Structures are given as structure tokens and as C-alpha cells.
Amino acid sequence: MLVKVLIVEDELVVRNGISNFIKEMGHSFDLIGTASNGLEALEMIQSHSPHIVITDIKMPKMDGLTLAEKVKKMYPDIIIAILSGYADFTYATRAMRFGVSDYLLKPINKDVFGTTLNRLMAEVVKGSVKYSHxxxxxxxxxxxxxxxxxxxxxxxxxxxxxxxxxxxxxxxxxxxxxxxxxxxxxxxxxxxxxxxxxxxxxxxxxxxxxxxxxxxxxxxxxxxxxxxxxxxxxxxxxxxxxxxxxxxxxxxxxxxxxxxxxxxxxxxxxxxxxxxxxxxxxxxxxxxxxxxxxxxxxKNFTEYIVDLRIEKAKNMLESTNFKVMDISKTVGYDNPDYFSRIFKRQCGISPQDYRYHFLTKGVR
Known part of the structure; x- marks a missing residue:
């Protein structure tokens, strides 16, 4: 069974790079073509019926999220993966709610891409005629x-x-x-x-x-x-x-x-x-x-995130004049009081006292 793949990406270099990755993966995959925006992709989907669509998020005429939503409504069996940078993580999590199967970070790592494509192929095979009986x-x-x-x-x-x-x-x-x-x-x-x-x-x-x-x-x-x-x-x-x-x-x-x-x-x-x-x-x-x-x-996932946020906050307390309220929001805490409690639990002193001690003694 050949798994048909469509690439939707407005950047030519990225589009060509992914196309080459797919061609190097061998006979299991058939690159049916590429599109530079969502509208062009919809036309190709209607005429070529791909199994997998890999699409960028930010594109002219029709973005990747809109494309994903439309494709899932019109062709629910098509598997979709999203391409995007770190800054678009929130968009990617939204895409998951549209039924997107995976999320690839730019710049694309060849090994990670291969792993992802094989995982998507497993989803295609699961729903294929080969096992339907x-x-x-x-x-x-x-x-x-x-x-x-x-x-x-x-x-x-x-x-x-x-x-x-x-x-x-x-x-x-x-x-x-x-x-x-x-x-x-x-x-x-x-x-x-x-x-x-x-x-x-x-x-x-x-x-x-x-x-x-x-x-x-x-x-x-x-x-x-x-x-x-x-x-x-x-x-x-x-x-x-x-x-x-x-x-x-x-x-x-x-x-x-x-x-x-x-x-x-x-x-x-x-x-x-x-x-x-x-x-x-x-x-x-x-x-x-x-x-x-x-x-x-x-340490567990939550502990790592908290430690990372506190380290970022400490750096900002040392190097900027930002208010504690602003630092709290910058590192991911909407509630400044809660941020202060977490900071004190981690560091033993409040954010204000930490800044004072650093400025007066020059040590962390």
C-alpha cells in the first residue's frame, strides 16, 4: 500500500526540504504534490485524495488551522500534521482540537520527521482496506x-x-x-x-x-x-x-x-x-x-517547569526594573500573589527581598 502525502508550505526552501525527506524514505510513501497555501491544497485534496496532509500554520489566502478544520469536516479520514515554530505552540494545541494527529517543530529534524511520518502511516494503515475485513x-x-x-x-x-x-x-x-x-x-x-x-x-x-x-x-x-x-x-x-x-x-x-x-x-x-x-x-x-x-x-515535569520559571524570574529581578506583577505574567503566572508564594517557597524569600539583596550585596 502506497501512502499518499501532500505538503502545504509557503516557504519554498522548507517545502523542497520536506519533499526530499519523503522521497528519501522509500517506496512506502507517494508524494502526490505540494501546495503553497490552504486554497491550493484544498483543490489538490479534491483531485488526488491524499492519505496524509502536512501543513504549515501561517500561510497566505488560507492558513493551516483553517485548512485543517475544513479538511477534517470534508474528509475526516485524512490524517493531518501541523508544521510550525515554537512561537506558535498555542496554535498547535488548538489544532489538536480540530483532529490534527501530530505537530512538527521548525526547523524540521530529518530523524524526527521520519519518526512522525511512520507514526502517521500507522494511522492510515489502521483504517485501510487491508485490515477493514x-x-x-x-x-x-x-x-x-x-x-x-x-x-x-x-x-x-x-x-x-x-x-x-x-x-x-x-x-x-x-x-x-x-x-x-x-x-x-x-x-x-x-x-x-x-x-x-x-x-x-x-x-x-x-x-x-x-x-x-x-x-x-x-x-x-x-x-x-x-x-x-x-x-x-x-x-x-x-x-x-x-x-x-x-x-x-x-x-x-x-x-x-x-x-x-x-x-x-x-x-x-x-x-x-x-x-x-x-x-x-x-x-x-x-x-x-x-x-x-x-x-x-x-524531577518531574511540573517541577522542571516551576524551576525554569523561577530561574527566569530571578534573572529579570536582577537585570531589569520591571514590577513583580509584570515579571509574574512574563514567566507564566497571571496571579502575582500566587507567583510570590511559589517564589518564596523555592527561594526562601519574596521576589522584592530577592531583588533588594541582589542589588545591595550583588550575590544570588
């Missing part, structure tokens, strides 16, 4: 199964080999019990689970190259299979292999994840920014990002 009449997942699936996927994502076996046994045993080993009735659940597994853990070309073939083989194996024991063996093999591969990969990539998280936090510390929003932008679960940040930085 397996997902038709898909029964609803109740909270019990959702919880079991989430715990199992957490084990894979965190490369938790010790907890994997028990969670996998519980998940499969629950399906066996519900359908009395009827593989036909269980196939929609298993297929949906495998698609979720792919989306959760295949985050770049390297992981995709190792795990995707095993996922594909497992999906294909369960379709004609009538022996539930064989299905269970295939699922366990996939999960064990995935945990091993993810574990090897994480040994070298956790710092990179934190670096990107810090870049976003450093650029948006003075805005209303949540762990969930940052996790969505990076393309990992909030729970995973929280654990990695705590491990690598020695």
Missing part, C-alpha cells in the same frame, strides 16, 4: 479489556520483560474466556490490539525495520488460524521480540527524548503547557514521558 463489526472494548491492554502495552513500551508475561497471559486468558476459544470472534480484538501495539511502539525507521515484519506476520497468521493455542504462541513471540528490541533501543535513545522534551518546555515555559500536550507532540504516551523525564532530570 478484520475490523468490521468491531465490538466495543469494555473498561476491563482496555485496562488490560493498556497495562500490556505499557510493559512493551517500557521494555518491562518481567511484567510482560503475566499481563499477556491475563489479556489472552480474558479473550479465551469470553469467546470460549472461538478464534473468529476474537480476531477483531486481536487485530485491533496489534494495530495499537504498532502505533504505540514503532516510532522511527530503526524500530519499524525490526518490529513491523513481526507485526505483519502475526496479523497474517491469525486470520486463517483456528487453533487458539497457535494464536497465543504467535502473540507471545511478537511481544517478547518487541520488548527485547525496544529495550535495546531505549539504552541509547532516552536522552534524545528528554532533549526534545526540554526544548519544548524551555520554549513554552511561560504558557499553559501540559505533560499530555508535550507527549502528543513528541509522539509518546504521557506516562512514558513522565517516567523518562523523572529518571533523566531527577
Amino acid at each position: 478484520l475490523l468490521q463489526n468491531q465490538p466495543k472494548w469494555d473498561m476491563g479489556l482496555i485496562r488490560l491492554e493498556s497495562e500490556l502495552l505499557d510493559c512493551v513500551e517500557m521494555a518491562n520483560k518481567s511484567g510482560l508475561s503475566d499481563k499477556a497471559q491475563l489479556f489472552i486468558a480474558e479473550l479465551r474466556k469470553r469467546y470460549q476459544n472461538d478464534t473468529i470472534q476474537s480476531i477483531p480484538y486481536l487485530t485491533d490490539f496489534l494495530v495499537s501495539l504498532r502505533k504505540r511502539i514503532i516510532t522511527n525507521d530503526e524500530l519499524r525495520g525490526f518490529i513491523e515484519p513481526i507485526v505483519e506476520k502475526t496479523i497474517e497468521s491469525i486470520v486463517p488460524e483456528t487453533d487458539f493455542t497457535r494464536i497465543e504462541e504467535n502473540i507471545h513471540y511478537l511481544l517478547d521480540s518487541s520488548v527485547y528490541i525496544v529495550g535495546q533501543y531505549k539504552k541509547t535513545t532516552s536522552p534524545d527524548l528528554v532533549i526534545r522534551c526540554k526544548e519544548i518546555m524551555d520554549a513554552n515555559y511561560n504558557k499553559e503547557i501540559s505533560l499530555q500536550e508535550v507527549a502528543e507532540i513528541i509522539g509518546v504516551s504521557a506516562a512514558h514521558l513522565s517516567r523518562v523525564v523523572k529518571k533523566e532530570l531527577g
